[in-house]
Amino acid sequence: MDFNLMADITPLLIKAAWVTIDISARAIVIGFMVASTLVFLRSIKFKPLQWFVRGYVSLVRGTPYFVQLLLVFYGGPTIGLKMDPFTCGVMVGAFNIGAYMSEAIRGALESVDSGQNEASRSLGFGRLQTLGYIELPQAAGLMIRSVGVLAIVLVKNSSLVSIISVVELTYQAQRLIGSTYKPLEIFTLSALMYIVIVYAVMGIVELAYRRATRYTTQ
């Protein structure tokens, strides 16, 4: 182990790790909005719309994220979709994880017993009020856990963005391995940074879970 080298490259890797965090955070926020929209569209009783959502989710889940990234980045300009690498990474990540998240959110909402909905409606709550006051609070625990797992998947997937030359952690690590020929040192450092990021996400998810379920006994 060459500790001098490790000390030298740490600032570079931290800067790159920040890009990984940036790209993942944006993709998770936008992805959650995409997922909520998909769940909403699917709840509308209009068959073509439901087919569209199901088709979209099936297509996104059935093809590799890597191919989606290449398709949008290199193929996008053909159909007038030009983006810089960073934006492309965020958007593809968001629309990819959005499809997975929509299933997770739908599953969590469906896990709430239908009697809750009926009781609430018969007590005079409107549909939105039922969703907001009765169903969401009960589904929140499961929803946060499954969305949290997907957030970790997204952080690890963000390494693939290096292929369209976004200078994030994996890209920087690969470049440093190429220029220093010290793979073990660089792998140790960059793996450590991924582990820190993943554990930070897990911690945030755990806090959110505790807060969401503080009034429900589980």
Place this chain on the structure above:
Amino acid sequence: MELDFSPVLTYLPTLISGVGVTFVIAVVVGLFSVVGGLLVAVISIYTNKVVSWPLRFFIWLFMTTPLLLQLYFLYFGLGEWILIPALVVGVLGLGFHYMAYNADIFIATIRSITNGQYEASRSLGFGHLRTLYYIIVPQAFIRSVPQIGNNLILMVKDTSVLSAIGVAELVYASQYAISVSFRPFEFFIVIAVIYYVINLFMEFGQSRLERLTAYRR
């Protein structure tokens, strides 16, 4: 922006050979990761801490870091000492990655088999290894079918990542055709459709397998 799929037809043999390589990689990695995962799980449960802790550590390390980083490390890292072809590195990297995921599942399912099974088997005269081989592992394996199936589906999609280190599978095989024909959109659409069809078959197979084994769970 008119679409032109004729270059895709011209390079169809290239794509088909790419699918062939992807298929071979998927089969080899599938066998390697399932059998290896089972071995790692059994060894890490039934041995002392000196053996099991390093195994647990590697399972944890492979699960918390991205596949691409592991591939780069193996490819450029091993390249320092020995020269091995990208295909071998890719198969090993993907294999170890999913071996860790599978081992994690097998550990959970082996633990879920009640102790009574072990005790009953031992009292009927089976030795320790025979009990594991005939009684514990088969039951655990059947219980893990759904999750292992999920992992295999994810693994087949992740074979596309191997193109980053230059393994000549589907995505990499089409790179040349794309750079010659300047038709990235058409090629990647076709590639995506190929993966989607493979995925449909795998999901069908998985649901059949789950139904076949459901009565034993």
